[in-house]
Amino acid sequence: MKRTKIKFALADATIGEKILIKGWVRTFRNNQFIAINDGSTINNIQAVVDFESTDENVIKNINTGACLSIEGTLVESQGKGQRVEVVADKVEILGVCDPEVYPLQPKKHSLEFLREKAHIRVRTNTFSAVYRVRHAMTFAVHEFFNKKGFVNVHTPIITGSDAEGAGEMFRVTTLDPTQPPLDAAGSVDYKADFFEKETNLTVSGQLEGETAALALSEIYTFGPTFRAENSNTTRHLAEFWMIEPEMAFYDLQDNMDLAQEFLRYLIQYALDNCQEDLAFLNQRLLDEEKNKPQAERSEMSLLEKLQFVLDNDFERVAYTEAIQILRNSKPNKKKKFKYLIDEWGADLQSEHERFLVEKHFKKPVILYNYPKTIKAFYMRANDDDKTVGAMDVLFPGIGEIIGGSQREERLDVLKEKIAAMGIDEKEVWWYLETRSFGTAPHSGFGLGFERMIQFVTGMGNIRDVIPFPRTPGNAEF
RNA sequence: UCCUCAGUAGCUCAGCUGGUUAGAGCAUCUGACUGUUAAUCAGAGGGUCGUUGGUUCGAGUCCAACCUGAGGAGCCA
Numbered sequence: 001m002k003r004t005k006i007k008f009a010l011a012d013a014t015i016g017e018k019i020l021i022k023g024w025v026r027t028f029r030n031n032q033f034i035a036i037n038d039g040s041t042i043n044n045i046q047a048v049v050d051f052e053s054t055d056e057n058v059i060k061n062i063n064t065g066a067c068l069s070i071e072g073t074l075v076e077s078q079g080k081g082q083r084v085e086v087v088a089d090k091v092e093i094l095g096v097c098d099p100e101v102y103p104l105q106p107k108k109h110s111l112e113f114l115r116e117k118a119h120i121r122v123r124t125n126t127f128s129a130v131y132r133v134r135h136a137m138t139f140a141v142h143e144f145f146n147k148k149g150f151v152n153v154h155t156p157i158i159t160g161s162d163a164e165g166a167g168e169m170f171r172v173t174t175l176d177p178t179q180p181p182l183d184a185a186g187s188v189d190y191k192a193d194f195f196e197k198e199t200n201l202t203v204s205g206q207l208e209g210e211t212a213a214l215a216l217s218e219i220y221t222f223g224p225t226f227r228a229e230n231s232n233t234t235r236h237l238a239e240f241w242m243i244e245p246e247m248a249f250y251d252l253q254d255n256m257d258l259a260q261e262f263l264r265y266l267i268q269y270a271l272d273n274c275q276e277d278l279a280f281l282n283q284r285l286l287d288e289e290k291n292k293p294q295a296e297r298s299e300m301s302l303l304e305k306l307q308f309v310l311d312n313d314f315e316r317v318a319y320t321e322a323i324q325i326l327r328n329s330k331p332n333k334k335k336k337f338k339y340l341i342d343e344w345g346a347d348l349q350s351e352h353e354r355f356l357v358e359k360h361f362k363k364p365v366i367l368y369n370y371p372k373t374i375k376a377f378y379m380r381a382n383d384d385d386k387t388v389g390a391m392d393v394l395f396p397g398i399g400e401i402i403g404g405s406q407r408e409e410r411l412d413v414l415k416e417k418i419a420a421m422g423i424d425e426k427e428v429w430w431y432l433e434t435r436s437f438g439t440a441p442h443s444g445f446g447l448g449f450e451r452m453i454q455f456v457t458g459m460g461n462i463r464d465v466i467p468f469p470r471t472p473g474n475a476e477f
Numbered sequence: 478u479c480c481u482c483a484g485u486a487g488c489u490c491a492g493c494u495g496g497u498u499a500g501a502g503c504a505u506c507u508g509a510c511u512g513u514u515a516a517u518c519a520g521a522g523g524g525u526c527g528u529u530g531g532u533u534c535g536a537g538u539c540c541a542a543c544c545u546g547a548g549g550a551g552c553c554a
Contacts, residue, residue: 026515027513027514027515029515029516030510031510032511032512033513035514048513051511078512081513099505100505104488105488105503106515108488112546112547113488113489204554227553227554230552231478232478233548235553235554240554338550349551400554403554452554
């Protein structure tokens, strides 16, 4: 007999039908009722065994975590918690699970505990829901861009340019770390290394993405990204996934339009396709909030928050305007901010971003036209000579979820900026050539995929939305 | 990296201003139970109180350093 996935057994199978299900035991009650889950849905199916006619050895091995194969008849349930159930004819233990040592129990575990059992945590409701939502979001990303005619480009993971300025990089080498070859000056001789030069893991596919956009018009990348920053926060990983669209002929406004449309598409897709998982995650958050003091509870539930983003346009605020709002804000006047805003040019701290998003506008905010002094070399200089065409999309609770800009397409301006930032032109010769050979106005942005998953699932810690998180001091599994 | 908080049974946590033998719920084990829903009921086992050092007649409790984790900050997506 062919196996039926539990998702389909619960939804589509007809009463009286003989079916075969396989999955892992969540609980076994009353020597009689097995709750089984195979990950196809958040819901378990209940199998009923007749314990008098079932082998004692089999009954003894129906423990939480064990893997079972059950053949039986789908019937309407006499109990209240479920519509249908399987009356088992044959129960086979595919994999035993010793309850003395199995870490999961039919109870709530802390996320911190489960993080240390990352190989097992996907067997919980919360993590299997997160994994499924993450998959749906991956699919939706490709669907969105595919529908729009964007070309997916695989940019390199090992990169030879270290000029991106997006942070500390992980070195890639095959040299012996204890005895590296040295050059005449006594430093490590990378000419002797595998690529005959210094190489690192990518911190962004943007520069390579731009070269593709200046031929295919609209492209996007979706791949792993690595930052060797010593960041210990709920929203940073050393290895994360980033989506970077890059579009020829888009100005900053077009870029913002696309960012908003894209984020909304993903959220709508989740609401349309992950209803049960989102309902569970929504409830999980509500339960969690019950333990918090009234003041710390959020005004909206997860589902309300997602709907809210769909219903309200993102507020677009120029940096200069944001500074004015902040300067005149209550927390600034009452000196409640740790970093007080007094003059134009200051970088915004997360307390300021949070004020704008969570208190002042109370919706997603796109900040744009930042001072050139605090932004990267490739961002397009505005006519005022003070600002660049940068934009950050800020989400409540997450902070910066997207960072992007219109790119500097004018060769002379770009060369000036590169010189000003102390970058060697030779390092980015190929990037500069794109500005010589038929340059075009273009824009792009980077979306932190895990941060998006955090927002959609309501998970507070980024380490809980990627299967095996890599953070400083942690690369287990 | 900086700041704050935490580390007590397998898990979640209680343990007051230092004072006999360190507690609870859940889990586990044993027994009961054929309509349960994190099943229920009865009983049992389970601890180098993160580590090291110090103060004290006496330390889970006080002090110091270190380790681990969490939250916040910075860096950013």
